[in-house]
Amino acid sequence: MKRNNKIQKLSIIGGGPAGLASAYFAHKNGLKFELFEGNSEIGGNCKTVEHKNFKFDLGAHRFHDKNKYVTSIVRNLLNDDLKLVSTPSKIFYKGKMITFPIEFKNLLKKLDSKIILKILIENGINIFNQNKINSFNDLVIKRYGSTLSTLFINNYSKKIWGIDTTLLSPKISGGRLKNLNIISIINIFSNRKHFEGFFYYPKNGFGMIFDKIKEEIQNNNIFLNSNVTKIFHNDNKINAIEINDNKKIEVDQIINSLPINIIANILEPKIPSKILDIVNTLKFRNLRIVVIFLKMKNFSNYASIYFPDENVNFTRIYEPKQRSKFLAPNDKTCIVVEVPCNESDELYNSHSDIFKNEIINSLIKMKFIEKNKIIESLTYKIPNAYPILTNENVESMKIINDYFKKFENMKMIGRGAEFKYLHTHDIFAKAVNYINFLSQE
Ligand SMILES: Cc1cc2nc3c(=O)[nH]c(=O)nc-3n(C[C@H](O)[C@H](O)[C@H](O)COP(=O)(O)OP(=O)(O)OC[C@H]3O[C@@H](n4cnc5c(N)ncnc54)[C@H](O)[C@@H]3O)c2cc1C
Incomplete structure (x- = not known):
């Protein structure tokens, strides 16, 4: 496929890794672009949160060195701030720490x-x-x-x-x-050696990659608090988007990184109900996390600890300080405890105090923490964290992708948009390929 006309403007929806990687490469290739992010901050699920003297990611993130070209891009962005970390992870099994992998x-x-x-x-x-x-x-x-x-x-x-x-x-x-x-x-x-224990990680948290991108593109044309509420189409072409239920903006070319179920439900006119019904069967797993700040130098020596035991109500604990010492004060630490949930689960919907207490009590009972060492705790919800890939969903996505292909000026990139278990390096590779394609004259 070769482009035969130069694009006027690229409109990017979503300011997570997919949107920002697209914006970064568009900037590098001199393409005119604008990015709309619904939230007040960029980064999506790869954000690093700053709280007092601590920083933490919304779930255990690491940069996988799986695509040399993408690694070199991230290295060029962060230079010496991209560190090679050597910290092993463990599986907690019947009171023992088993090497992971x-x-x-x-x-x-x-x-x-x-x-x-x-x-x-x-x-x-x-x-x-x-x-x-x-x-x-x-x-x-x-x-x-x-x-x-x-x-x-x-x-x-x-x-x-x-x-x-x-x-x-x-x-x-x-x-x-x-x-x-x-x-x-x-x-x-x-x-x-623990080969999963070697990984790249930015000095100030995973979100640093995206903060750096924002800085590189000098914040130009990134519109925060801009929730895309409608996507208008006509004649197999997306021609406009609506921001925050009121402002209509004309578009030429689009990169869309919203979850596929959101995209399908905001298209105007509505897409055929046959397709919409299939999209609405796709389900994401959400994540709820508790961040616990502790009066102790370290919680463990591990990057992550996995909990396969079905009687334990969380799946993984990660300690940001084990990825970069700059993420907590010298004499304190924090841990992030991950609890995957369905949207309707009691645990996902319970009051934050009840949720925090439940997780903290489990940790105390398992002797992982002591009550008097807790400084405070916070909780966050991460919707659409994991697309649930059943065989049926994989088949549904073939039908959905076939339908969406008709919008030639809209490309879907990202974990939720493609309904694939993608990581940052995969998303960067897709963004650079597509921007290169758009840049061909
Ligand atoms: C617990 C956990 C651990 C992970 N670990 C790793 C790891 O170690 N390494 C790795 O590479 N990846 C990891 N990932 C995956 C990584 O987080 C995702 O691949 C990545 O966040 C997907 O980026 P995205 O841009 O597709 O989506 P998102 O990050 O979800 O970004 C989508 C953006 O769109 C915005 N948005 C939503 N609706 C609208 C709207 N209507 N209008 C405008 N904006 C909107 C959102 O606010 C968000 O900013 C992990 C994920 C999780 C949940």
């Missing part, structure tokens, strides 16, 4: 010998397993065998997504299970 050498020390034998037999048989992978459950069983999957992956995944792993699409792994097969597990003689 799972290492066989570590399991030998932590698990009962009968369980170890079962794991070995299952994974030995798995080498010859040619079964078709139809679900996330099939995928993890093929990679780890059913015992390891049950112990550490399936319960955890069920807590994250809210449904059984047999119903989830294998695509939900987002490629993170690649390379973690029995060969790597059994590599007991290697001195392999």
Whole structure:
């Protein structure tokens, strides 16, 4: 596909990673653009919040070095402020800290010998397993065998997504299970370091990447508190958007990073009910977090701790200070506790004090914190955190994408817009490709 006319103006909807990466590359390529963000701040789910002398992200973020070109872009943006962090993560299992990702050498020390034998037999048989992978459950069983999957992956995944792993699409792994097969597990003689423990992270929090982008484009044409409330179309072309229920703005070319269910419901005239009904079946998992500020130098030595146990009401704890020492005062720390929820869940809708107490009481009971060490706590809701990729939803997205393709001047980029389990590096790669395409004359 080659463009044959130069665009007049690019309108970008949403100021999260997808919107800001698009704005950054448009700026670099000299394209005229404007960005509309509904919130009073940019960054979307990748924001870093500043509270008194602390900084924290809305959930455990790290920059994955999976795309060399994107890494070089982020490195150029942040220079020395992009640090290589070497802090391992752990899985909390029956009072023990298991190395994450799972290492066989570590399991030998932590698990009962009968369980170890079962794991070995299952994974030995798995080498010859040619079964078709139809679900996330099939995928993890093929990679780890059913015992390891049950112990550490399936319960955890069920807590994250809210449904059984047999119903989830294998695509939900987002490629993170690649390379973690029995060969790597059994590599007991290697001195392999915690490879998930090495990652890039900006000195002042993950949101620094996006604050820096805002600074680079000199804040030009970023309109905050600008909620896009309607998207007008005619003749297979988006021709205008409405901001905050009143202001209508004409558009030429659009990059849209809003969740697909929002986009579909604000199109005017309404899209066919057949398509809208399919879109409305797509569900996102929300996240509610508690940030607990503590009178102690460190909470742990780990970047993140994962909790697969179904009886524990949270999935992960991360300590910002373990990613960058600049995120908390020297003698204090804070932790961020993640609780995935459905929109209708009691825990998601409970009063913030009740929610905080519930999580804090669990942590005290598990002896992770002491009441007298707590300075204060805050809570945040993160809607549309994870698109729930069931096999059915993957099929629905094919129909939805086919329909949306007809709007030739609107490109959807982002986790919610594409309904894909994307990370920042994926989103940057998509934004740069599309802006390069738009820049062709
Ligand atoms: C707990 C957690 C941990 C994660 N860890 C990592 C990680 O380690 N590494 C990584 O790379 N990624 C990670 N991610 C994924 C990453 O956060 C997402 O990929 C990224 O935020 C998606 O960016 P986006 O721009 O598509 O969407 P969002 O971040 O959701 O941004 C969308 C923006 O659109 C705005 N908006 C919404 N509605 C409107 C409207 N009507 N009008 C105008 N603006 C609107 C929102 O306010 C928001 O700013 C994690 C996500 C979560 C939830």
